[in-house]
Amino acid sequence: MLNFNYLxxxxxxxxxxxxxxLESKIEDYNRILFAWGGGSIKKNGIYEKVIDSLKNKTYxxxxxxxxxxxLSSVKKGIRICTEDDVDFILxxxxxxxxxCSKAIAAGVYYPDDVWDLFMRKATVEKALPIxxxxxxxATASEINASAVINNEETxxxxxxTSNLLRPKFSILDPTYTMTVPRAHTAAGVVDIMSHVxxxxxxxxxxxxxxxxxxxxxxxxxIKYGPIVLENPDDYEARANVMWAGSLALSGLxxxxxxxxxxTHKIEHEVSAxxxxxxxxxxxxxxxxxxKYVMHENIDKFVEFAHNVWDIPxxxxxxxxxxxxxxxxxxxxxxxxMPTTFFQVNISYEKYExxxxxxxxxxxIGSFKKLKKEDVLEILKLSL
Amino acid sequence: MLNFNYLxxxxxxxxxxxxxxLESKIEDYNRILFAWGGGSIKKNGIYEKVIDSLKNKTYxxxxxxxxxxxLSSVKKGIRICTEDDVDFILxxxxxxxxxCSKAIAAGVYYPDDVWDLFMRKATVEKALPIxxxxxxxATASEINASAVINNEETxxxxxxTSNLLRPKFSILDPTYTMTVPRAHTAAGVVDIMSHVxxxxxxxxxxxxxxxxxxxxxxxxxIKYGPIVLENPDDYEARANVMWAGSLALSGLxxxxxxxxxxTHKIEHEVSAxxxxxxxxxxxxxxxxxxKYVMHENIDKFVEFAHNVWDIPxxxxxxxxxxxxxxxxxxxxxxxxMPTTFFQVNISYEKYExxxxxxxxxxxIGSFKKLKKEDVLEILKLSL
Numbered sequence: 089m090l091n092f093n094y095l096x097x098x099x100x101x102x103x104x105x106x107x108x109x110l111e112s113k114i115e116d117y118n119r120i121l122f123a124w125g126g127g128s129i130k131k132n133g134i135y136e137k138v139i140d141s142l143k144n145k146t147y148x149x150x151x152x153x154x155x156x157x158x159l160s161s162v163k164k165g166i167r168i169c170t171e172d173d174v175d176f177i178l179x180x181x182x183x184x185x186x187x188c189s190k191a192i193a194a195g196v197y198y199p200d201d202v203w204d205l206f207m208r209k210a211t212v213e214k215a216l217p218i219x220x221x222x223x224x225x226a227t228a229s230e231i232n233a234s235a236v237i238n239n240e241e242t243x244x245x246x247x248x249t250s251n252l253l254r255p256k257f258s259i260l261d262p263t264y265t266m267t268v269p270r271a272h273t274a275a276g277v278v279d280i281m282s283h284v285x286x287x288x289x290x291x292x293x294x295x296x297x298x299x300x301x302x303x304x305x306x307x308x309x310i311k312y313g314p315i316v317l318e319n320p321d322d323y324e325a326r327a328n329v330m331w332a333g334s335l336a337l338s339g340l341x342x343x344x345x346x347x348x349x350x351t352h353k354i355e356h357e358v359s360a361x362x363x364x365x366x367x368x369x370x371x372x373x374x375x376x377x378x379k380y381v382m383h384e385n386i387d388k389f390v391e392f393a394h395n396v397w398d399i400p401x402x403x404x405x406x407x408x409x410x411x412x413x414x415x416x417x418x419x420x421x422x423x424x425m426p427t428t429f430f431q432v433n434i435s436y437e438k439y440e441x442x443x444x445x446x447x448x449x450x451x452i453g454s455f456k457k458l459k460k461e462d463v464l465e466i467l468k469l470s471l
Numbered sequence: 472m473l474n475f476n477y478l479x480x481x482x483x484x485x486x487x488x489x490x491x492x493l494e495s496k497i498e499d500y501n502r503i504l505f506a507w508g509g510g511s512i513k514k515n516g517i518y519e520k521v522i523d524s525l526k527n528k529t530y531x532x533x534x535x536x537x538x539x540x541x542l543s544s545v546k547k548g549i550r551i552c553t554e555d556d557v558d559f560i561l562x563x564x565x566x567x568x569x570x571c572s573k574a575i576a577a578g579v580y581y582p583d584d585v586w587d588l589f590m591r592k593a594t595v596e597k598a599l600p601i602x603x604x605x606x607x608x609a610t611a612s613e614i615n616a617s618a619v620i621n622n623e624e625t626x627x628x629x630x631x632t633s634n635l636l637r638p639k640f641s642i643l644d645p646t647y648t649m650t651v652p653r654a655h656t657a658a659g660v661v662d663i664m665s666h667v668x669x670x671x672x673x674x675x676x677x678x679x680x681x682x683x684x685x686x687x688x689x690x691x692x693i694k695y696g697p698i699v700l701e702n703p704d705d706y707e708a709r710a711n712v713m714w715a716g717s718l719a720l721s722g723l724x725x726x727x728x729x730x731x732x733x734t735h736k737i738e739h740e741v742s743a744x745x746x747x748x749x750x751x752x753x754x755x756x757x758x759x760x761x762k763y764v765m766h767e768n769i770d771k772f773v774e775f776a777h778n779v780w781d782i783p784x785x786x787x788x789x790x791x792x793x794x795x796x797x798x799x800x801x802x803x804x805x806x807x808m809p810t811t812f813f814q815v816n817i818s819y820e821k822y823e824x825x826x827x828x829x830x831x832x833x834x835i836g837s838f839k840k841l842k843k844e845d846v847l848e849i850l851k852l853s854l
Contacts, residue, residue: 089710091486096479102727103474294707296694297715300687308680323678327472331727332680340723344714464713 089215089294089344096338098231098310099257100262102331104323107134110141111221113257117128117176120147121169123152125181128229129223138180138221150192153181155240156245156359156366157188162202165192169216179255183227185221190235190253193218197425201240208449212250219392220258225265225330226276226367228283230258239361244445245360260334262326263441271318274423275367277313280351281306282370288453289381289388293343302341302390303395308332310396313423350453351377354463357442362434370433371425375417376469381456382409388455389413429470439467472677472728482640483612484534487706490517492537493524496602496640500559503530504552506535508564510568512606515650521563521604527694533575535677536564538619538748539628539742540571545585548575551598556702560601562638562676569603573618573636576601576720578729590630591832595633603641608648608713609659609750611666611720613641620790621743627828628743643717653700655798656808658665658750660696660712664689665753666720672764672838675728691715693779696806701849711748725741733836734760745817755815758800759852764847765792765837771838812853822850 114120120142129135150165156231168174169192179189195202197214204210224232229235234249265273288302306361308328313326335341353376355369382389386405391400401408417427426432442462451457458466481711484492494595503525512518522597533548552575589591605613605796612618618630648656662802690712691711696709718724737760738752740755765772776782776795784791800810809815826846836841839851 089486089707089714091489094483094485095709100475100477102477103472106474172555278541294710297718299686300690301684304680304683304687307483307683311679312682322472324679327677327727328680335680344710 090292090346092343094339094343096231096249096254096257096340098469099230100260101257101333103261103327104261104263106261106459107137107141107221108356110138110221110259111289112139114145116177117217117335118145119172119174119176120145121131121150121165121174121177121189121192122147122178123150123153123165123179123181123185123192125152132264134180134221134223134264135137138178145384148174152421153185155182155184156363156430157184157191159237159239159241161188162191162195162237164303166195166202169196174216177216177220179218180221180223182323183229186218186222186227186229186255187235187237189218189220190215190229191237191248192216192234192316193250194250194253196379199424205237206237206244207245210250212248215250215252217256217353218253220255221264222258222260222330223264224268224272224276224328225280225333228334231334231338232304232367246357247457260330260332261329262323265330266318266321270320271317271424272365273320274313274425275365275371276333277316277367277423278371278420278425279367280333280336281309282351282367282374284341285374286349287341287345288348288349288392289378290345291385291455295345298341298343298345299391305332305336305341306396310419313419345402346454348453350458353452353464354442354446357446358429358434360445361438361442362430362432364434367434368425368432371420372425372427372429372470374465375413375420376415378413379410380462380466380469383405383415391410436468439464443467473675473729477722477724477726479614479637479723481638483614483717484640486710487646489644490520490524490604493521493642497524497528497559497561500600501528502555502557502559503528504533504548504557504560504563504572504575504616505530506533506548506560506575507543508535508568508570512563515605515647517606517647519565521561527559531557533758533808536568536571538565538567538576538747538836540567540619542586542620542622544571544626545574545620547722548572549578549581549585550783552579554640557599560599560808561604561607562601563604564627565605565607566612566848569601569605569612569638570620571762572603573598574593574599574610574620574631575599575652577618577631577636584618589620589622589627589629595631595635596615598633598635600635600639603638603649604851605641605713606647606653606681607655609662610634612719613638614717614721619739622631622654626743628739641717642712644708645713648713649704650805651702651703654807654816655748657696657697657808658807659716660699660750660802661689661694661754661808662750663712663716663719664692665750665757666732667724668757668761670724670728670730671726671775672731674768674838676729681726681728682723682774688715688719693802694773696802700806719734729837731836731838733841735839736835737825737829739848740829741812741817743828744816744825745820747815748815751808751815754803754806755810755853756849758803759849761796763849763852764794765789767795767839778847819851819854822847826850
């Protein structure tokens with residue numbers, strides 16, 4: 089186990105009607121940027137409840153934040169915060185709205201182009217406080233320190249991480265996820281499982297505890313993923329998936345480990361160009377990453393197959409490992425996720441460009457360090 | 472799943488030589504109470520390192536804090552803090568030193584007898600900040616909001632809980648636990664498992680995720696418990712047990728659940744009178760509590776037997792459940808824990824008194840609500 093600093097200071101208000109606590113959570117702030125995405129929060133009544141809680145505040149709205157959130161939205165938000173002297177950002181939506189809000193929070197105090205922070209030319213020194221109301225179980229942005237932004241001009245999708253960006257509070261009401269469309273619910277489940285994979289498939293020795301916790305979160309997704317698609321209004325299923333989503337990338341599974349995240353970096357290059365839903369990209373790519381790297385540590389994949397998919401520990405290790413990967417693919421398919429880029433109209437034309445950009449900052453991953461040619465191979469397997 | 476507020480703001484500095492960060496963590500404080508227990512920290516060099524980090528501070532020592540920490544130590548600490556204008560408490564030791572420090576932290580700002588807080592006559596409104604350096608994996612006091620104190624005059628052992636009592640930081644260096652005597656190491660493992668049981672055996676519906684995480688922590692104790700006894704210097708084993716100990720009672724397993732804790736309350740009455748090591752009391756009592764309550768929800772015990780002890784799901788439920796309980800007892804015995812009060816020279820004379828005191832504030836537990844006569848039965852089973 090590696091040394092680590094555990095710090096998860098975000099307060100999570102979890103459960104039905106927790107929005108009733110919003111007013112007390114923002115009582116110290118006066119000028120608020122209310123950031124949100126499309127029209128769904130107007131349909132399900134969250135918008136009205138938020139406006140009601142903001143009645144004694146001066147607030148400004150930034151709406152229309154899209155999935156794969158654009159740098160242009162970030163810059164627009166920074167402009168509002170600077171001109172209107174905003175002291176708090178309230179992000180209402182899924183990971184995209186929260187990520188965009190985090191980037192705004194950091195950009196307000198950065199004197200030059202906010203994209204510098206993503207290009208690693210500067211680090212976050214100060215940020216506006218943010219709070220969130222989550223409407224989609226997927227990214228864990230509601231509890232973690234990271235944000236991913238899409239620069240539509242350069243077609244780059246890059247991330248920043250700073251403890252200053254952890255939300256002060258996040259309201260997680262599982263009923264808010266009941267109206268999420270089926271395909272996005274499924275993509276969210278895949279996203280959560282992908283986050284676990286990125287931390288589970290790791291070469292750090294002596295992380296038995298973290299790995300058992302990881303398997304617990306995977307089992308939760310496997311149990312409740314089909315149920316939330318079948319019965320979107322099943323509260324217990326929505327609650328388990330939502331809390332699993334937060335814990336999966338809160339830090340809990342990675343403290344004391346290196347983590348991999350190569351597959352995330354590859355997917356970001358795909359969705360930066362094709363504006364693909366992140367979870368769909370992960371569903372296509374992850375089983376192929378698994379196949380490509382499994383021989384680096386076959387025992388880990390045997391453990392995965394046995395502990396997560398109940399595959400008996402009998403026969404050749406590589407067969408057990410392959411069965412585990414196959415089960416993963418079948419599970420994603422059972423959630424109606426595509427298995428190839430072909431199915432989502434992505435062909436090989438930009439593979440070269442994507443692979444080049446994926447290793448822009450150097451080799452990626454740690455389970456197996458991937459060079460450009462490795463990335464190309466994984467992309468080809470995913471065609 | 473019940474509604475819950477997740478907030479674990481304690482920063483954990485985990486790993487080798489994390490004590491090198493102590494100075495920076497206390498830089499905002501000037502007048503420090505350095506609380507510790509017996510002589511072990513002088514033998515293993517921690518004492519000197521702490522003193523070195525305090526070299527630019529004014530500090531006061533409160534030493535000799537005993538297991539089952541006494542109210543008299545708490546009062547002594549409060550006196551020092553008040554007279555010497557202390558602004559921070561540094562607790563160096565196991566759960567007893569930390570619990571005593573928390574009680575002092577709360578008592579400093581309470582104008583009357585600090586025991587009132589334990590008797591539920593008043594609540595904690597303000598507390599001194601505390602930090603900890605942990606030397607024993609067991610209680611999770613280093614990350615949670617509770618403290619248990621023994622009133623030696625009234626022979627009562629009671630607890631307080633307040634988020635104000637969560638440490639600002641805790642330094643967890645697994646090497647510090649390598650010199651813990653064998654019996655205390657074993658009692659610590661039992662204590663950790665007992666904390667998981669108190670949260671795992673619960674009647675709240677829809678807590679699948681929490682229960683899988685709980686099983687992960689139990690498996691970690693089952694794997695590494697024997698190893699830390701066999702090879703006290705095994706870093707990975709010590710690290711897994713230490714981090715399991717913190718997570719077990721951090722809140723992670725109980726958010727969204729009711730929790731039981733009846734067995735803890737019973738054990739507190741035993742150790743209040745007999746000054747027994749808490750983990751030993753738990754090892755004796757818990758399998759008997761399990762037997763006494765299992766028919767309240769036999770499926771939960773079948774799940775436990777199957778998921779934790781790998782007992783096949785075949786045959787009568789009650790037989791599977793009993794096998795799981797038997798395995799638990801055998802595991803405790805394999806750690807050289809006693810199985811009866813008789814073995815630790817406790818007879819039935821004070822059972823009546825203990826049972827009466829255990830239900831002082833009303834029925835205890837939630838898996839099965841226990842009245843005085845139920846407590847008596849469990850004590851009799853443990854004779």
